[in-house]
Amino acid sequence: MKITKGKFALFVIMTIIFTAFSIFAFVYYFGENYNSFFDKATAETKIPGLSEGFVPQGMEYESFNDVLLISGYMADGSASRLYVIEDNDVKYVTFAYGNEAYVGHAGGVTSNGTGLWIVGDGMVNYIQLADILIAENAQQLTFDSRFTAPNGADFVTIYDGNLLVGEFHREGNYERDESHEVTTPSGSNKAVTFAYEINNESEYGIALTIPTYAISTTSLVQGMVVTNGNIILSTSYSLPSSHLYVYKNILSSAPTTQIHFDSLDDVAGEDFMIDTYILDTPTSSQILPQMSEEITIKDGSLYILFENACSKYKMFTRLNLTDVYSLELSNLLNIEN
Numbered sequence: 001m002k003i004t005k006g007k008f009a010l011f012v013i014m015t016i017i018f019t020a021f022s023i024f025a026f027v028y029y030f031g032e033n034y035n036s037f038f039d040k041a042t043a044e045t046k047i048p049g050l051s052e053g054f055v056p057q058g059m060e061y062e063s064f065n066d067v068l069l070i071s072g073y074m075a076d077g078s079a080s081r082l083y084v085i086e087d088n089d090v091k092y093v094t095f096a097y098g099n100e101a102y103v104g105h106a107g108g109v110t111s112n113g114t115g116l117w118i119v120g121d122g123m124v125n126y127i128q129l130a131d132i133l134i135a136e137n138a139q140q141l142t143f144d145s146r147f148t149a150p151n152g153a154d155f156v157t158i159y160d161g162n163l164l165v166g167e168f169h170r171e172g173n174y175e176r177d178e179s180h181e182v183t184t185p186s187g188s189n190k191a192v193t194f195a196y197e198i199n200n201e202s203e204y205g206i207a208l209t210i211p212t213y214a215i216s217t218t219s220l221v222q223g224m225v226v227t228n229g230n231i232i233l234s235t236s237y238s239l240p241s242s243h244l245y246v247y248k249n250i251l252s253s254a255p256t257t258q259i260h261f262d263s264l265d266d267v268a269g270e271d272f273m274i275d276t277y278i279l280d281t282p283t284s285s286q287i288l289p290q291m292s293e294e295i296t297i298k299d300g301s302l303y304i305l306f307e308n309a310c311s312k313y314k315m316f317t318r319l320n321l322t323d324v325y326s327l328e329l330s331n332l333l334n335i336e337n
Helices: 006-030 127-135 260-266
Strands: 042-046 054-062 065-076 079-084 088-099 108-111 117-121 123-128 139-142 143-149 155-159 162-166 182-184 187-189 191-197 215-218 221-227 228-234 242-246 257-259 274-278 284-288 292-298 303-306 321-326
Touching: 042 162, 054 117, 054 303, 065 108, 065 117, 079 127, 117 127, 117 155, 123 127, 155 221, 162 215, 162 221, 182 274, 221 303, 228 292, 242 292, 242 303
Parallel strands: 054 108, 054 292, 088 139, 108 155, 215 274, 221 292
Antiparallel strands: 042 321, 054 065, 065 079, 079 088, 108 117, 117 123, 123 143, 155 162, 162 191, 182 187, 191 215, 221 228, 228 242, 242 284, 257 274, 292 303, 303 321
């Protein structure tokens, strides 16, 4: 039977498509097995709300009250939730500001035992922790206050009496203010974390909305903790593997430089130069399953939250981790690059 040029071209195209799909499927299902992670990791507690459309984003272990806090948004656009996990008891609360329910990203959460901050979509929201602890399950609470951050306000943590509000950057779809790009010895960083002095007696739980210093970080950061003389970043986006990057804690030394960020002009003035620390080369790293989110410290271990098992993404992700996992800090901080 004679094969026409058209049929031959179609055959070639179909062969290329089949080969490409086969390679993709092989890499997707038989690629990185994350043994180096699971050999050391411990499943700690179930992530709540996954079957109800909850998309987990932020996490904080609040040691004063011994509670684990997990924040996130709802896939159906309903009010975002904050889950409170205490031993075997689990409840959630939602929020409002004014007369509107909070449906924001809820990308990060932290608390100093008195106040609690939830960040996302460029906003920093503040409420008293006690109001959350005494609330009934599914109760809607009202934020005490909120302010617009001069960065993306995508994750948050506390260090040395300062609220650290960081941003997520990715080329193409999560661009940030151009002035946030900082040249480093090994290249450049394109995201900035701003530090605010905490004062729970003030309106936003901070002394001033003008940052006290800045930290220049890499892209794709979903969470940060400062502990044991180190700064640890959780980085991820979509289907590729996630990573933990460990840096020396340079915040205890003199700032790297002073920088004028355009995004601070509205709150601090056009001539405002802010002390800036630059995170450049990590001292160690750890590969993780895809879609790691915020991280927190509990009992000498790093707790890691994942969103790959939520209903919004689980059809596309190779691993569906329904638990919060932990890594002992003593192991993590000794990992070789």
